[in-house]
Amino acid sequence: MNDVLRLPAERRLADELDALRAHDRDPRPPGWRLSPRAVETFILGSNGRAYEFERDGAPARAVISRKFYGDDLLVQRAIVTLASDRGLLLVGEPGTAKSWLSEHLAAAVSGDSLLTIQGSAGVTEDQIKYSWNYALLLAEGPSLRALVPAPLYLGMRAGKVVRFEEITRAPHEVQDTLLSCMSDKVLTVPELPGDDGVVLARRGFNVIGTANTRDRGVNEMSSALKRRFNFETVPPVEDLNDEVRIVREQVTTMLRGTTAEGALLGDDVLELLVTTFHEIRAGRTVDGVKLDRGGAVMSTAEAVAVGYQSALFASFFGRGRVEPEHVAIHLAGAAAKEGGDDLKVLRNYWEVAVKPRAARELGLWKAYYKARSALKG
Secondary structure, eight states, X not given: OTTOSOOOHHHHTHHHHHHHHHHOOSOOOTTOSSOHHHHHHHHHOOTTOEEEEEETTEEEEEEOOOOOOSOHHXXXXXXXXXXXXXXXXXXXXXXXSHHHHHHHHHHHHHSOOOOEEEOOTTOOHHHHSXXXXXXXXXXXXXXXXXXXXXXXXXXXXXXXXXXXXXXXXXXXXXXXXXXXXXXXXXXXXXXXXXXXXXXXXXXXXXXXXXXXXXXXXXXXXXXXXXXXXXXXXXXXXXXHHXXXXXXXXXXXXXXXXXXXXXXXXXXXXXXXXXXXXXXXXXXXXXXXXXXXXXXXXXXXXXXXXXXXXXXXXXXXXXXXXXXXXXXXXXXXXXXXXXXXXXXXXXXXXXXXIIHHHHHTTOTTHHHXXXXXXXXXX
């Protein structure tokens, strides 16, 4: 599978899931692949502990990596919600790992993170519940053979977690198709007779939704639908060291198996990159100096994208080592999506935060300041 761009979590981290299952002795909610404690370990890591298990009949070991940095209690509450009769809605700024957390929770609970609905203005009820093979429908009439199940149908029938990404981007009438499925745990297919036209949710079924706070007011959820979810706000990463760790791990993973795998993103350059995003997002430097804030999303996910692009640039057009200039080259494209105003914010950051550090010759800040010409837009 080396030619696959990205494997889902349950395949990418199959060893970790197998190791946890081999050692999981705690009670599991009906329909769950792992106990709540094991799900928590999968998300928050095993703190270096190695789990022994068998892979293809041979002994193997796996250390459970940490996938989410932030409030551990948030993760515990999310797991409890998934074991209840309410759905889980992860809310926050763009790029705060809501979809990442959603994917890994679904992989741990159901062993399947692919029952996913992508919310957008164009999503329809058919894409959520079911549609029809119209050739069979015309030839045979309504039948199970002619029915094409969508994620919600499949999740209810199999007792698995369904993910609804960017739920507030979907039209109201599409959102509200979830109501009976989440309250009565039933999905009806009026075209089919008898029991064939009724899908009763099996134990293990639930819904994880995600919503960006910047989309508030676009397609606000109805009060009825909100009551069927427990809301959890996922904040940006507050600890700079945690953010550095996340960006390093994600960039390393993304480079693995590519022609740029050997590109070096050193800790010194990584510090420049992450500090820039961290401080502009906060609106002040770590020294307390106030900064301008633009309309662009200065999220950890965007920092990962800039780190990855910088590593590719260093591999293709440099000497294989990411330099401060490479970061500056790609910052403008990632952090200036709203145009000239965001470029002004970046240039202001260079004068207010980068220049004083360059004058004190701290680390690579001097080279970073010299790269300011790359911010032209």
